[in-house]
Amino acid sequence: MTEPELRTALSGLEIFEGLTEDQLDWLVSVSEPRVLGDGEVLFRDGEEATGFHVLLAGGLVVTKVVDGREEVLTRHSTEEESAAAEEHDGKPSAAHRFTGELPLLTDGSYVATAAASGPATTVVAYPKPVFFEMLTRCHGVAAVLIPVLAWRIKSSEVQARKRATVEALGTLAAGLAHELNNPAAAVARAAQELAPALERLTRTAYAWGAAASGAERSVLERLAEELDKLPPPEITDPLAQADAEEEIADWAQEAGTERAGLLGSGISDLGLELGWLLERLEGVGEPALPAALDHLAALLETRSLAAELRAAGPRISQLVAATRDYANLDRAPEQTFSVTDGLENTLVVLRAKLAGISIVRKYEPDLPELTGYPSELNQVWTNLVDNAAEAMEGSGVLTLRVRAEGVCMVVEITDTGRGIPEDSLPRIFEPFYTTKDVGKGTGLGLHLSYRIVTQRHHGSIAARSRPGETRMVIRLPFAGNAPACAVVDDVPGQSAGEEPGAGATSSTTSSTVRTTDRSTSSSTT
Structure with a gap:
């Protein structure tokens, strides 16, 4: 491309409209034209931002790898039809013609990958120092760039919310499916086995009635009533229970019962032993004993199946209720709610991921309720937990602490995991920033948590971390006290939530986020 052609092309762009002849001369002299082949990469996600790029011809597709999948964030095109197709979300027309300004302004890295779409895509690169000189030399550039920058920030927020909502729904669905599996399987198994169990109960009842005298029937009736009133054992010793089951089954088999194993398991599950059973069966003669034991075994089996159904039904109802409360279905968005209820519902939803992890609850009694958006805060609890x-990689201690502190509700979520690297801690709330491997993390969860806490609830969120202890501290204001929770003082060497001088080691690093909006730190290019 010759200099006159480049000059004509640049002067026809909205961002360079109104430049003087001298400004255009300078702009052409510092321009670095580049022609890209179809699919050729202009810059990659994670690379240091080195230049501002202006699109003269062709198109660019901006993508990001999320959870192993490459997703298209946006497209830039010089073709009117293609550009119009991308303006459904309010994208300014000028936004199609340049990219890369945001990481330059924030002194960060590219947060996505840009590649040519179609043959002979032509871009003009301006190195970082030239870009900043351009802003001072050419005042009209900033007038076009700033509205586009504002749109890109807003667009990244919308995309972040949508993606985080999908992730939250996926977590909710997976957790609910896992938790429903056990009670649903119990219901299916009990329902399948109940019919033959009732047939056995009927058959053994006839046999027992025919073999027993009136006094013997009274003995078994008293035994059945006593078994029905027995509470489940508070402490179970698996080895002792197995020994008792084997002893009862051996004795019952010698006595002539058909289902000795079922009788042994039924009695031992209640924490009882052979001696207890023999004492209650006194008065039943040897001829009628096999029929008595068969009927008792059938009775225990039927009652056990009924107990499984009684336990599984409410468990399913509890899970549905917890899911409803977690998602706040059919409720007004803003309401008065209990923070601890939201935490407990989150633990139910994430129970599968918390297997092997000890949960410690430290809830201050008689906590007041908050007014806000519980479904959004549940998204925060889900991200943090x-x-x-x-x-913690499957083992450790998760501590949930909730207390009132002046006019604020303080929620602390502490884990004993590997900790957050010191150099990453100040950036964890930035959009698209993640310490996970490429493709495994979106970098949106903590950013959205920050926005929900600070923007929607006028609170604050801080992170303190060292190996073996990471503590997230969220302060939420009670009604009418928003400013009081907006700022959190950071004391070096002190873990969040500890009193001064509590003895935290000086190796503790911290990141305190106030209500100042940091969402401009990175965004969709």
């Missing part, structure tokens, strides 16, 4: 579980 899920991150903690991943950091």
